[in-house]
Amino acid sequence: MEKKLYIETYGCQMNIADSDVIASVLSGTGHRLVKDPGEAGLILINTCSVRENAEQRVLNRLKQLRHLKKKNPGLIVGLAGCMAERLREKLFDTEDLIDIVAGPDSYRDLPSLVAEAASGKKAMNVQLSRCETYSDILPHSGHDGISAFISITRGCNNMCSYCIVPYVRGAERSRNPESILGEARMHFESGFREVTLLGQNVDSYKWVSGNETIEFHALIAAVAGIDPRLRVRFTTSHPKDLSEELLKTMAEQNNICKHIHLPVQSGSSRILRLMNREYTREDYMSRIEAIRRIIPECSVSTDIISGFCTETDEDHRETLSLMEWAGFDFAFMFRYSERPGTRAARKLRDDVPEEVKTKRLNEIISLQNSLSLRSKKNDLGKIHEVLVEGYSKRSKEDLTGRTSQNKVVVFPGDYRKRGDYVNVLIEKYTSATLKGRII
Ligand code: SF4
Incomplete structure (x- = not known):
């Protein structure tokens, strides 16, 4: 009998790629994706934990889905992803609707988790892995048929003090390059014209086989070599790891898109040190200068956090002046939201009042709006x-x-x-x- 699966995805592009892995794994047990949760016998919510409101959105969504379980008592509801990993069995206590809790490294186990839930038990697997990359699982669902996401690394080794990722996605692992190339080729042959290579820190991609080491610049060159009609993008880059080799490869190959997402987070070296970002304001500026020198037409986007622990007006002004100097084309901008269990939550005081965080964020957004407008204006007539x-x-x-x-x-x-x-x-x-x- 055909089983209907509905997946809803929250958070970053990595989660979009992971939802494909989930669909692929469950297609092996006869599950077919549907677009309407009302039709499904299995609903999986792939979650994000990066900010408190990301988790609140998921809890609100579960409330909206509650009526479906009343209509269909056999309906199975599961939470996957970072929030599942962070909250684990607590989720069963918070929300009785939930039957399955599956962490980001447990998706191969979903068929047995679903079977366990179908027998009326609560099912959970939140084991993190040192080697899981799902490299042999070809994604199941295309997205828009033009643009696809390919995960090349999982986890992160960086331990930025505000970030929950190393705790919920584990240590960094790079995926076998052959499987990445195979997936990119498959997408191209089925009509896709753009692939985005994904990782928390793509620049630290490294695959060692015998005497050979493949780093990110060589990997992206190989993906771009599949066909000049296949555009290649990547995200996210870490300023401490963005290499000149990568910039030169981007400059040489037309079909590697001229855009780098390079999160700065703060313009103050003191705050960057507290964030454990492992670069200073000057280091970041030297990376931007390298981009401008090697790929003058490259756009740069960024992430900025306002009101991190101990941030002063002077630190905030440094963020604004760095933004102005860099002339970012686009930015994701947020107020600092403390995540339980992170180093910042354990060691630093979240001491910037919410109204100050909001005021600073509004100034950051207003400046970015004018920078984005300037960036677009520069395209006029091109x-x-x-x-x-x-x-x-x-x-x-x-x-x-x-x-x-x-x-x-x-x-x-x-x-x-x-x-x-x-x-x-x-x-x-x-x-x-x-x-x-x-x-
Ligand atoms: S680089 Fe830092 S902010 Fe990004 S995922 Fe890793 S720990 Fe989190």
């Missing part, structure tokens, strides 16, 4: 090669796609161009979008 992704959100008369620099472009066109590259002349802009026409 011609960009755009990979067509589909209709724009607002109108079926317009198409949307992204430039190599990861900027969204909207332009009139025929949907049959989806998956093609077109040259677009940029004629208008907002802080979020470029507008133009195909030439």
